[in-house]
Amino acid sequence: xxxxxRSLVGAAALLCSCAQAAEVQVAVAxxxxxxxxxxxxxxxxxxxxTLKIAAGATGKFYSQIVAGAPFEVLIAADAETPKKxxxxxxxxxxxxxxxxxGKLVLWSAKPDFVDSQGAVLGSGRFAHLAIANPKAAPYGAxxxxxxxxxxxxxxxxxxxxxxxxxxxxFQFVGTGNAELxxxxxxxxxxxxxxxxxxxxxxxxxSKAPGGPAFLPGKAGPGSYWLVPQALYGEIRQDAVLLQxxxxxxxxxxxxxxxxxxxxxxxxxxxxxxxxx
Amino acid sequence: xxxxxxxxxxxxxxLAALTTLLLLVAGTPVAWWLARTRSRLKPLxxxxxxxxxxLPPTVLGFYLLLLMGPQGPIGQLTQALGLGRLPFSFxxxxxxxxxxxxxxxxxxxxxxxEAIPERTLEAAATLRAGPWDRFFSVxxxxxxxxxxxxxxxxxxxxxxxxxxxxxxGGNIPGVTRVLSVxxxxxxxxxxxxxxxxxxxxxxxxxxxxxxALYMLGRPTGRAAxxxx
Amino acid sequence: MIEATLRLTRPDFLLDVDLALPGQxxxxxxxxxxxxxxxxxxxxxxxxxxxxxxxxxxxxxxxDARGLFVPTxxxxxxxxxxxxxxxxxxxxxxxxxxxxxxxxxxxxxLGPVVELLGIGALMARRPETLSGGERQRVAIARALAxxxxxxxxxxxxxxxxxxxxxxxxxxxxxxxxxxxxxxVYVSHAIDEVVxxxxxxxxxEQGRIVAAGALGEVMARLDLPTARGEAAGVVxxxxxxxxxxxxxxxxxxxxxxxxxxxxxxxxxxxxxxxxRLLARDVxxxxxxQTGTSIGNQLRxxxxxxxxxEHPALTLVRVRVGASPVVARLTRRSAQALGLEAxxxxxxxxxxxxxxx
Numbered sequence: 001x002x003x004x005x006r007s008l009v010g011a012a013a014l015l016c017s018c019a020q021a022a023e024v025q026v027a028v029a030x031x032x033x034x035x036x037x038x039x040x041x042x043x044x045x046x047x048x049x050t051l052k053i054a055a056g057a058t059g060k061f062y063s064q065i066v067a068g069a070p071f072e073v074l075i076a077a078d079a080e081t082p083k084k085x086x087x088x089x090x091x092x093x094x095x096x097x098x099x100x101x102g103k104l105v106l107w108s109a110k111p112d113f114v115d116s117q118g119a120v121l122g123s124g125r126f127a128h129l130a131i132a133n134p135k136a137a138p139y140g141a142x143x144x145x146x147x148x149x150x151x152x153x154x155x156x157x158x159x160x161x162x163x164x165x166x167x168x169x170f171q172f173v174g175t176g177n178a179e180l181x182x183x184x185x186x187x188x189x190x191x192x193x194x195x196x197x198x199x200x201x202x203x204x205x206s207k208a209p210g211g212p213a214f215l216p217g218k219a220g221p222g223s224y225w226l227v228p229q230a231l232y233g234e235i236r237q238d239a240v241l242l243q244x245x246x247x248x249x250x251x252x253x254x255x256x257x258x259x260x261x262x263x264x265x266x267x268x269x270x271x272x273x274x275x276x
Numbered sequence: 277x278x279x280x281x282x283x284x285x286x287x288x289x290x291l292a293a294l295t296t297l298l299l300l301v302a303g304t305p306v307a308w309w310l311a312r313t314r315s316r317l318k319p320l321x322x323x324x325x326x327x328x329x330x331l332p333p334t335v336l337g338f339y340l341l342l343l344m345g346p347q348g349p350i351g352q353l354t355q356a357l358g359l360g361r362l363p364f365s366f367x368x369x370x371x372x373x374x375x376x377x378x379x380x381x382x383x384x385x386x387x388x389x390e391a392i393p394e395r396t397l398e399a400a401a402t403l404r405a406g407p408w409d410r411f412f413s414v415x416x417x418x419x420x421x422x423x424x425x426x427x428x429x430x431x432x433x434x435x436x437x438x439x440x441x442x443x444x445g446g447n448i449p450g451v452t453r454v455l456s457v458x459x460x461x462x463x464x465x466x467x468x469x470x471x472x473x474x475x476x477x478x479x480x481x482x483x484x485x486x487x488a489l490y491m492l493g494r495p496t497g498r499a500a501x502x503x504x
Numbered sequence: 505m506i507e508a509t510l511r512l513t514r515p516d517f518l519l520d521v522d523l524a525l526p527g528q529x530x531x532x533x534x535x536x537x538x539x540x541x542x543x544x545x546x547x548x549x550x551x552x553x554x555x556x557x558x559x560x561x562x563x564x565x566x567x568d569a570r571g572l573f574v575p576t577x578x579x580x581x582x583x584x585x586x587x588x589x590x591x592x593x594x595x596x597x598x599x600x601x602x603x604x605x606x607x608x609x610x611x612x613x614l615g616p617v618v619e620l621l622g623i624g625a626l627m628a629r630r631p632e633t634l635s636g637g638e639r640q641r642v643a644i645a646r647a648l649a650x651x652x653x654x655x656x657x658x659x660x661x662x663x664x665x666x667x668x669x670x671x672x673x674x675x676x677x678x679x680x681x682x683x684x685x686x687x688v689y690v691s692h693a694i695d696e697v698v699x700x701x702x703x704x705x706x707x708e709q710g711r712i713v714a715a716g717a718l719g720e721v722m723a724r725l726d727l728p729t730a731r732g733e734a735a736g737v738v739x740x741x742x743x744x745x746x747x748x749x750x751x752x753x754x755x756x757x758x759x760x761x762x763x764x765x766x767x768x769x770x771x772x773x774x775x776x777x778x779r780l781l782a783r784d785v786x787x788x789x790x791x792q793t794g795t796s797i798g799n800q801l802r803x804x805x806x807x808x809x810x811x812e813h814p815a816l817t818l819v820r821v822r823v824g825a826s827p828v829v830a831r832l833t834r835r836s837a838q839a840l841g842l843e844a845x846x847x848x849x850x851x852x853x854x855x856x857x858x859x
Binding site: 057059127128130133135136160161162163164168171172175176177178 | 338341342344345346347348351360361363364442443444446447448460461464465466467
Binding site: 393395396398399400401402403404405406407409410413414417418 | 549551575576577578580581582583585587589590591592593602603606607608646647650
């Protein structure tokens with residue numbers, strides 16, 4: 001009798017702890033996938049919840065969420081998409097916030113090619129400049145703003161090469177096919193050590209988990225110019241709680257965790273800014 | 277339809293036509309060799325020809341991007357020849373399309389050639405027809421249905437090509453922004469009206485070309501293979 | 505003169521032949537399936553590359569010693585196979601024109617060839633609509649339209665049924681009668697060979713077992729041709745006399761003897777070919793009276809040999825200059841006391857006349 005009772009209690013306790021440790025279905029923008037993985041590890045350690053992460057293009061996630069995809073949290077690459085989801089009723093009002101501010105860089109895979117003022121942009125020493133599709137990616141739109149600010153729109157128009165995503169723009173530059181490109185600082189950091197404005201790297205020495213080496217043994221250090229924020233509109237990256245996740249305490253916990261100092265440190269180490 | 281969209285149509289037509297033409301010319305000797313050879317290398321070559329069917333287009337495109345880049349062998353070759361680099365150019369798209377659509381042209385040709393009995397060619401030889409003569413006077417007429425199939429498949433496959441073009445095209449309007457990429461771009465930017473319009477146009481255009489090709493091929497369909 | 509020395513290794517046998525065929529008339533390569541006769545023909549055409557030497561009337565087509573090999577399309581040959589291999593994308597006229605256009609300086613008008621093969625009514629037809637016999641005639645016409653100096657035929661009648669064969673055979677006989685073209689004819693059917701050939705080459709397992717004039721080879725008792733139902737001699741004769749009352753004709757063989765046979769309707773003086781099958785010939789020690797067998801020939805026993813069946817024996821009798829072969833039981837031969845040099849009378853029950 002006592003045995004049975006003790007087993008019952010044990011089972012109940014187990015059940016309770018299982019109910020505590022929940023799963024969160026997360027859709028994350030590709031450029032934040034790696035930082036999220038690191039955050040996720042810390043989050044799980046702290047709360048016992050696990051994340052099921054799907055990485056991809058923010059625009060695609062929008063279509064999928066509208067069509068009923070089972071995501072509970074969207075960690076987007078822009079601010080517009082989460083706002084749109086809220087206004088259309090697919091996301092919980094008031095739950096969206098900026099978790100990171102993207103930093104635009106002008107990057108080349110060739111060391112000593114990009115100077116710290118970005119003068120190379122007007123130098124004409126290159127044939128192709130890669131950017132992300134401005135209509136679909138905020139980094140792309142930002143790149144165009146920088147080009148306009150420098151008065152180079154006409155001059156650079158014939159040299160522009162558009163990647164469908166910031167990742168593809170990065171590929172164009174990384175393989176050397178485009179000598180220059182506007183990409184995200186987080187991508188450059190992830191690719192390995194690079195020359196450039198070291199002030200961008202806040203916090204401890206940033207050693208991102210092994211970045212892509214396009215050609216075996218040929219992942220060069222490259223060079224980049226951290227574009228001053230004044231030249232382009234802020235690339236705010238917002239996270240939002242989707243309707244599907246409204247009843248999931250773990251989902252809410254994740255969003256809260258993203259605002260925590262611990263998470264912010266990780267985010268900054270990957271080359272993002274934080275909403276002050 | 278904007279001027280941009282029309283140039284996408286024009287580019288697609290040019291790319292498909294040029295690719296098909298190049299493949300017919302270059303693919304015919306390859307298909308002939310595969311159909312007729314008894315060499316030990318045949319399985320290897322046949323497998324190499326079939327590879328583009330197996331590889332996902334984006335994978336193929338990505339590796340072409342590397343190979344054609346400044347550090348890749350193809351890129352170094354084109355630079356050495358003073359041709360610059362292939363990515364982001366129409367020529368680069370043509371090269372990629374040729375590789376991507378190759379099995380769809382070579383295989384139907386190979387099958388058509390294999391269907392010609394050896395004794396028919398031997399008969400031609402005994403009638404004083406040399407190797408080139410035999411090819412033009414016997415092989416080509418008998419293989420005509422195969423050429424039709426190869427043209428149709430090559431053309432259609434190139435029009436529908438997306439992944440490879442995306443990877444190495446750079447989406448440059450008037451140069452590498454073909455229909456498939458233009459439609460994708462509209463969808464990504466949530467410009468559905470434009471996307472629908474272009475997609476419909478693409479379907480109509482492709483249908484028109486295919487119908488024309490099939491009508492061209494009709495007469496020889498039945499009589500050509502009547503050897504008993 | 506067709507000379508060919510050929511050596512080739514095949515999975516089932518080793519081809520090793522040394523041929524010297526006359527530069528006119530029909531030379532037949534005869535033997536069982538797989539004996540190499542088709543290989544020899546293909547080597548003459550250049551479709552197979554055997555080791556050795558091939559020459560036609562002094563024009564060398566292959567000579568390994570000189571490293572010479574003339575490819576098929578440069579040899580002035582005509583080639584006919586049992587499948588006809590007509591071009592399906594051309595009609596009959598197109599097939600003939602294909603050959604004629606490539607004949608070069610030797611080009612001749614198509615009219616006579618079309619006449620010869622009787623295909624005038626077929627010119628606009630497509631190959632797949634023709635019967636087997638018609639297709640073969642077109643194939644032969646096409647080979648001739650190429651103005652060849654040598655005609656090679658590989659079992660052209662093998663794929664035809666008896667009726668079609670009977671339809672095409674006369675055209676083949678016309679060929680060797682009306683053209684001065686050497687023909688090499690491959691067959692495993694002795695009936696075709698005895699009707700068409702002047703020269704006979706016997707092949708077995710890739711080797712030449714016998715070669716010579718048709719009549720002589722057929723008369724030999726030690727060869728496979730002397731076995732079975734086809735055993736018998738082939739003789740050349742002239743239609744010498746006609747007996748209108750009894751519808752018989754007398755056929756004069758050489759200067760030595762005559763036989764009587766059914767009247768085939770040919771004109772007097774016409775050269776014909778006779779076949780006397782061994783099973784239709786019996787022997788007597790003395791001329792017979794009161795027998796229905798009208799043809800009795802006086803001759804001398806030349807040689808005696810065993811037949812396939814142990815009960816039977818073959819006896820060759822020399823009648824004048826010509827051989828006649830009879831098949832007897834050994835008991836009868838024993839009873840007659842037959843031995844070489846002995847005088848005997850050959851009773852010929854049936855004379856097969858070949859048109």
